[in-house]
Amino acid sequence: MKRSQRIAAMTHYFKENPRALVSLPFFVRTYEAAKSSISEDIDIIDDMFRQLGIGRIETVSGYSGGVKYVPDYPLASSQQFVDELIDLLQVPSRILPGGYLYMSDLLGHNYYIRRIGKIFGAAFQQTEADYVVTVATKGIPIAYAVAEALNLPVVIIRRDPIVTEGSTISINYVSGSSRKIQSMALAKRHIEPGSNVILVDDFMKAGGTIKGMESLMAEFDAKVQGIGVLAEAEDEEEERRVNNYTSLLKIQDVNEITGDVSVLRGNYFDQ
Amino acid sequence: MKRSQRIAAMTHYFKENPRALVSLPFFVRTYEAAKSSISEDIDIIDDMFRQLGIGRIETVSGYSGGVKYVPDYPLASSQQFVDELIDLLQVPSRILPGGYLYMSDLLGHNYYIRRIGKIFGAAFQQTEADYVVTVATKGIPIAYAVAEALNLPVVIIRRDPIVTEGSTISINYVSGSSRKIQSMALAKRHIEPGSNVILVDDFMKAGGTIKGMESLMAEFDAKVQGIGVLAEAEDEEEERRVNNYTSLLKIQDVNEITGDVSVLRGNYFDQ
Known part of the structure; x- marks a missing residue:
């Protein structure tokens, strides 16, 4: 086989x-090439991946060593992508009742979802986590995309009671936006006690849902190592209850009367 | 830049x-190479992708022509992967009440989800569709993986009423497994009338949920071009209400008393 x-x-x-x-040796066997040739191939790929800003091939030395691809996503590309999202979102027809913005069409496309996942993957690449945790429904594709970049499994917290997965821990929490008592549940077999987790969701206002996820994780003795939300928005009536989160978008103003929508880059870019 | x-x-x-x-010309500009060199590069990649069984680079001729990567997944790899899944599933501790099998841990891993998506992508590669449609919650990651292989957007039908996405069409259906009247809803802005769709879900017994999705699609004047379910199982009390589906796994027997679990390859492999 040629190079x-x-x-x-x-x-x-x-x-x-x-x-x-x-x-x-896996590559040597698979492609029937000399180890020195494979090493040079890897150098070429590593060099190209770095030039493209999509990560690097890391060498792990020692008896059980080898190489692995660690994905990255350049800050400039992240900014460009988020600015593209902002242009798509700042349209009066996207205004939904209650100060929300219609985003489901964008979140239905792998083009957007995978890039969002890559950006969070870059943001959390130093984080030691065992799971990416989200709550049904809209956070699910984002969680899988983040999990792909980090090579972690996804755990989905349910809002409805789960009848078919064995013993379950559930908690009640106050949703910031609707001021209603809601509940979320997770079967015990989903998370090993003492794990480290990254929490992911699509939208955060006062942060009630994220706070609920944090409480549920505490029940599993799991440590929250990072929180990623695609879009954050101010809640006019309530203080934010969550700190130390990473957002890609900040919905500054959604005026149902004037039709004004103002979206800014999120705090990931405040560096 | 070198080849x-x-x-x-x-x-x-x-x-x-x-x-x-x-x-x-996009590649010519990006890599500052001659068109003939780029053509040779594409031939090399096409040839290698075919050897690996992961698809081909198709040439579209004419004024607005170019090349595109059409992914595939070889039948032999699909069988090997599905047999791997079967080995993981045929374990008594996976038995859940009601003849279900615990699969959420596997569905939480991109390793499994992406391969499932590639297999359905190969199964539906000749299908002309505009959307991949699923119903919350467990079908969502599968739908995104299928949609990635086919480069289509995902539409998620909700089981709970949606309050924030404008006018909505909802239908009631009888769930085969629980014999309860349930409902599903989709905001009108999600699907253009007259579209073609592929339906995807994780599990099918009598097929009540899929039947419900078909009814809902009829309300959108959408034509169902394909149905993919990861696992099918017999319903002892009811005839299957859906034909023309593609399944990857067939859960033959789940005995809560003896602990016997028997899983076979699904009808995708009945060729």
């Missing part, structure tokens, strides 16, 4: 298996 | 943009 063919195959392999350790 | 570097960059590009048409 150019191996490079195509190995680039495919790395992109399919982010953050997974693979030994050089 | 090997371009191959790494272009392989990355194709994998990030499945089924998206890209013009050769």
Whole structure:
């Protein structure tokens, strides 16, 4: 097999298996090439990935060592992408009752979802976590996209009682936006006690839902290492109850009467 | 830029943009290479993708032509993957009340979800569809994975009433498993009238939920072009109400008393 063919195959392999350790002998066997050739191939791919800003191939030395692809997403591309989202969102027809913005069409496209996942993946790349946790429904695709970048499993908290997954822990919480008592539940088998987690959701106002997720995680003895919300918005009537979160968008003003929508970059870009 | 570097960059590009048409001049500009070199690069990548069984680079001729990556997933890999799933599922501790099997842990991993998406993507690659439609909650990650392979948007039907997305169409249906009247709803802005859709869900017994989705799609004048369910199971008390579906797994027997679990390959492999 020629170098150019191996490079195509190995680039495919790395992109399919982010953050997974693979030994050089695996590539040597698969492509029937000398170890020195494989090493040079990896250098070329590493160099190109760095140029493209999509991450790097890391070498893990030692007996059980090998290489792994650690994805990244450049800040400039993140800004450009978020600005593109802002342009799409600042349209009067997106205004929904209660100061929300219609975003489901965008969140239905892998184009947007995967980029959102890559940005959070870059934001949380130093975080040691065991799971990406979200709450049904709209956070789910974002959580899977973040989990792909970080090579972690996803855990989905349910809002409705779960009847078919064994013993369950549920908590009640006050939703900031509707001021109603709501509940969320998670079957015990979903999270190992003592785990580290990243929480992900699509939208945060006062932060009641995130606060609820934090309480539920405490019941599992899980430590919250990061919180990512796609869009944050001010709640006029209530103080934010969550700190230390990362947002990509900040919905500044949604005026149902004048039709004005103002969306800014989120706090991820406040660096 | 050397050929090997371009191959790494272009392989990355194709994998990030499945089924998206890209013009050769775009690559010529981006990599500052001659058109003939780019054509040769594409031939190398096409050849390697075919060897790997992961699809092909198709050429679209004419004024607005170019190339696009059409993903595929080989039947042999699909069988191997589904057999791996079967081994993981045939464990007594997975038995849940009512003849269900605990699968959420597997569905939380991109490793499994993305492969399931690729297999359905291959199964439906000839289908002309505008949307992949699922119903909350467990079908959502599968739908996004299928949608990635087919480069289509996802539409999520909700089981709870939606308060914030404008006018909504909702229907009632009888759930096969619980024999209860349930409802599902979708905001009108989600689907253009007259569209073609693929329906996706994680599990089907009598098929009440899929039947409900079909009724809802009829309200949107949408035509169902394909139905994909990860796992099907017999309903002892009721005939199946859905035909023409594609399943990857068939749960043959789940015995809560003896602990026997028998899972077979689904009808996708009945060829």
